[in-house]
Amino acid sequence: MADPLKRAEITDNVAADLTAAAPEAAVAELPPEVVAQSLGEYVRGYVARIRAGESGVLPVVMAMVAIVVVFEVISPNNVYLSPGNLVNLFQQSAVIMVLAMAEAFALVLGEIDLSIGFVGACGAAITVQLIQPATTNWPWPLAVLAGLLFCVVFGAIQGTLITRLHLPSFIVTLAGYLVANGLFLKILLFGPFSGYPNLTGQSDNLHFIYNLMWGTIDPIVSWIGAAVVVAALGGFIWFSDSRRRKSGLVAPPASLSLIKIGLIAVVAIVVVGICNLNRGVLIVQEGVPWVIPIVIAVLAAWTVLLGRTKYGRYLYAIGGNPEAARRAGINLSVVRTAAFMLCSFTAGIALLLYASYLNGMSNNVQAGYYVLYAVAAAVIGGTSLMGGRGKPLHGVLGGLVIGAIYNGMYLLALSFEWQYIVTGLVLLAAIIIDAVSRRGSASGSVTRI
């Protein structure tokens, strides 16, 4: 009979060999802001992480620069970087950004939601239909609520099927995509609008929805608003970081807090500055479009939800290790179903912005491949398809990259065939980036939330 003592020791040794390599591999993986005591250490940590494949936002920024340079050179008359086109680029990106923030709820769980393009489109079409003066003439707040409610209910049904019946989200939401696509076309046909309910006409409700994208803020007001936002955010970062430093908690060095605040200020000045240049051809046209504060509001709300609430923490825990979450007493099906509802809800906002951009809803809406743009945007921004890692900010950064590509193709008047091919390649590139960065790090995804 085998000696169990010996057997136990042998397994111990094998296990020891297996784990021995882990600590070294792990060093490079530490987020520099967690261990750095000074700016120098931070930079070294950051470089080490990039070498290890954990590169944060750097590739996004580099991709952005490359895209901008290429399109500026090849766009007709170099219009790519003109104020008018840049504002247009922000507007087009906004839809993708919000849709990518929606998709983040599914991706953090390690799931995917392919339906949100057309689910959101249904919601937006409902809103646009309900405010038509010729038919129902609802006030816009009610109509928006009705549209978003549709999205939430659709998300709840899909989420329930996925979590209670343990069906794969890929298939359920693919089915949902087809159903929503059909419903969308049905909704368009209501009323005397020949399938194109739009936002032109004399009605405050129509104007309001149209203004989501095309309304602008007075330049003076926008500068004051930007200053207030930067001051509030900067103050928050500075005071919470320095309080943590004082009480000996893990906190970035003061210089890093300052750099962060400086970066936010620069972004604010550049964006507001560009928007406040005159972009009109014959008449003066300037000001920050409403959509920018709308995107910032969604970003702020979902960043707080995911980063600072129990719900957000549970979402990441489930994405990282569902069994650990279950044993911690977390109700998995409730959290996961709610994630699909939040996902569809946010998509409702995104497609409402799209309706505003298009001045109405028609069967030209390419909601199907906007979903793919959204997934690509989230992944390019740093969200993992394998779950457990992702932030709303990733959707915004990646959305800008995708928007930049989309806008460039639009300027070059690329044919549909080429747009499809480019979309596919971009999605593929995003997934490759995700896979490579995961292989670089020792084990799975690492994030500091």
Next chain:
Amino acid sequence: MLKIRGLDKHFGPVQALYHVDLDIPPRQVTALCGDNGAGKTVLTKCIAGIYSIDHGEIFWEGRPVHIHNARDSARLGIETVYQDLALADNLDIVQNMFLGRERLRSGLLDEDSMERSAAETLSSLRVTTVKSIRQPVASLSGGQRQSVAVAKAVMWNSKLVLMDEPTAALGVVQTRMVLDLIGRLRDKGLAVMVISHNLNDVFEVADNIAVLYLGRMAVQDKATNFDRQSVVEYMTTGGLGRSSGRPAKEG
């Protein structure tokens, strides 16, 4: 502290535990030994409330109790460190230690207070090798992960900590670290039940030894009444071959 009498547990046709009796005294380390498949993990999960028991009684501090889920056992002061640890790799040490029991301040997570408490617990256990308690668990070594799982278990005024094979996946240095940690839990006044089939570890930390054999409790006694040979024999034969007979402890 914890007394189990006549515990039965089956999964379909498989009888995993038969009439198991077990006593876990306070302020001592009880080692639960047994070959693979003896039912050690099942017994742990019954105590932790993951599995419901078919028959039998559990007494906690002298009173009969019914443990239906993990929250029940946590309420009594029983915390479990599972074999697979159940840590979320993507979360940091503090986030893992507070998972499911986060502290809030005006509706939002109170990270500062959680980080302070986690740091206190870790340093009271002298877990000092981690670089930062804000590093993700994915970046920790096996021993460090085990330490985090243990620290997570002792943070909640727990009175009894169950540990399922805490050293099975560890190398020599890391095993040392975990054994020291178990000693420190006892010094803090906690009762510990540790599952292991590494007899070096068992004899090093255990005050009492219980041996499961094919779902039955073969023997339970003071560690000083055993030697290596006798434990191995109980593990492999259930003690049938022994003539002198240290009878399986009753009552």
